[in-house]
Structure formats: structure tokens, C-alpha cells
Amino acid sequence: MRIADRLSCVRPSATFAVNAKAAELKAQGRKIVSLAIGEPDFPTPAHICKAAQHAIDEGFTRYTAVPGIPELRRAVGTYYKRCYGLEPPVESVLVSNGGKHSLFNYFQAMLNPGDEVLIPAPYWLSYPDMVMLAGGTPVFLPVGAQEGFRLTPQKLAGAITPKTRLCILNAPSNPTGVSYSQEELDALVACCVDKGVCVASDEIYDRIVFAPAKSVSAIRWWERCPERVAVFNGCAKSFSMTGWRVGYCVGHPKLIKAMDTIQSQSTSNICSIAQKAALAALEGSYDCVAEMAAAFQRRRDLALNILSSWQGVLCPKPEGAFYLFADMRCYFGKNGIADSADLCTHFLEKAGVALVPGAAFGDDACVRFSYAVADEVLEQALKDMEKVLPA
Secondary structure: OOOOOOHHHHHOHHHHHHHHHHHHHHHHOOOOEEOOOOOOOOOOOOOEEEEEHHHHHHHOOOOOOOOHHHHHHHHHHHHHHHHHHHOOOHHHHEOOOOOHHHHHHHHHHOOOOOEEEEEOOOOOOOOHHHHHHHHOOOEEEEOOHHHHHOHHHHHHHHHHOOEEEEEEEEEEOOOOOOOOHHHHHHHHHHHHHHHEEEEEEEEEOOOEOOOOOOOOHHHHHHHHHOOOOOEEEEOOOOOOOHHHOEEEEEOOHHHHHHHHHHOOOOOOOOOOOHHHHHHHHOOOOOHHHHHHHHHHHHHHHHHHHOOOOOOOEEEOOEEOOEEEEEEEEOOOOOOOOOOOOHHHHHHHHHHHHEEHHHHHHHHOOOOEEEOOOOHHHHHHHHHHHHOOOOO
């Protein structure tokens, strides 16, 4: 059977590979703890679930407009007004099946074959594949742990060529948890805009930020240069709604119309019930979000305190999200370990702890830890790993 050539660029999911190995060990009777999970461990807040139940009871179960019900698109604008003091109009908002879908639509709408896309590395593992599926060419900008995983305007400017179409920025970051100050983010966006390069600002973790850091956004750059800047977000991480699949994009009305056209021929509207749940999330109290963020900050400190005692390990302190991305190359060459995949296999088999190798995120020196698990589970998993550190 002949499969389309475009799929040859898509890599197998490293997360799925870890999960498969963990499932195999569980089937053998092993107790396995996963620190590979990229979703909050908290239940979706009750008021959001009640809104979904009410939608079902009211029979709100039919097709809706492709870009989302008007009240939800307005609520996205209200969210930015509430959090950043600026309210995008309905025609500048598209609601999609999660943040990934919003980005996929964007790349399909923006890229022609050969267009270069700048991607700071480490990066969320889906960026390169989505770019290539749209015909674009990923260009990676390595920024390691020694640099705090922070891209500078100077490094960014040096990578821009006549073929550069756009740059992806992600703050707080998956996999590093590192963010930027508003001034730092502004400088990166300004560098792109000044050189005619578009910016996709992925802000899916913008409410999971730890003091003294503050939430940042490129939304004011969208207001200033809507033809250059698009902002992406969703309900998955901040509101613990990963399975509901609600993401959104704020962009130029012409871009939103193009993405609407793509979405209309792929998924049409997202689930009507999920839209009502998202409406309750965006319009309701954010106290539940603050409580979850406080728990993640406590877990970050717990995990970082343990990791910092491991000689040779370098892990910049995250400002948000729920990941640690530790440079653990100090263990390469020990116990037959050659790379991050070998190291993750070692911890899975010896300690019963599942992690994701940094190679999946563009930095093979590192390993990603998720602390989206209960405090006691996290502490015990790290202590179990400590007992089997390669020597």
C-alpha cells in the first residue's frame, strides 16, 4: 500500500514509546510511576463540568459555527481584557480542537513549501512535524541549560534569512518550564517584526506561572502588528481540561478566515458541549487556577531541591508549567548509557519511573520530568531514581 510521502517526515511519538514500555513492565507486575505525563493531575473544576452537564440537559448537542459559538469567541476576548487589558474582537478569534489544532491550522494557512520556521530548541515535540506537514522547513536555534534555555534577540536575529517566514515562541515552555519577562518577550517579538518575520506565540501555560515571575503575552504585539503576530492558547493546562480539546487563536481577521476555511474541511466545529464548558472556564472564577498553580510551584520546589543534590546535574529553575528539564549528560558513558533514551530506559527498568528523553524535544543532553503528580508520589519517585543513579 502506498502512503503519502509527506508522512515520512513525521517521527514516532517519544511519549507514546515511553508509555508503551511502561505498560509492558506493568503487565509483568512491576509498579511504574509516570513522570512523563504532560497534563495536570487535578480534576476539571466542578463549575466547568456543571456547565457541560447543563448543555447536555438543554440539548445543546448539534453543529455550531465552525470558528466557535459567538459567546465563546467573545469570552476569549474577555479573557485577554481580564488578564492583559486588551480585548480582541470576535472576528479575530478562532476556536479549535485544542491548542495543537490551532497551531496546525495556522501552519497550513501560513506556510508555502520551502518557508523556514525558526524554532528555539528545546521545543515542544510537535512543532517540527506540524511545520513539515505544512511544507515548511524547521530551523532550530539550540539554547542549552548553560544558557538557561533562554533565546536572546541577538541569536534570533543571526538566524533570520530571506527564507524565514515565521518564528515560534513558547513561554512558559514545554519542556523546560522556563519563561521570559514581558520585556524579554517584547524584545524577541520586536526582533522578528522589525525584520518582517511573523510570530506564533504559544501561551498555553500562561496561567501556570510562579511568583515572582508574571504571566506574559504577545497580545499587545498582535494589536500593534496583527498581520505579523498570532497568539495561541487554550483551556487544557490552566483549567485542567486536556480531554475537552478547546484551544484558540487570536490573529488578523484575514488569517482567522483562512484558518476557518481549513478547519471547515477537516473537523468543522469543535464539540458543542466542550464549548459551553470552556465558556464557563473563561468567564468564571480563576481561584481554582491559582490553587493548581500554587500546588505546581510547591512540587517544583520539592523536585528541584532533590535534583540539585545530584552531582553533575544542571537544571535551570522553571518559572511556570509543570516540567523540569535537567541536563544529565554527566551520566552518559556510565552503565552503558549513551544518550537520553538510554538514561530514561535505565530509570524505567531500575527504578520504575517513566520519563521522556530530551532527544524528543531537540536536546539529547536532557531528560524531562513532569511534576503533575501528587507530592508524595513525586518525592518517592525521585528518591527511587536517586538510588539507581548511574555510577
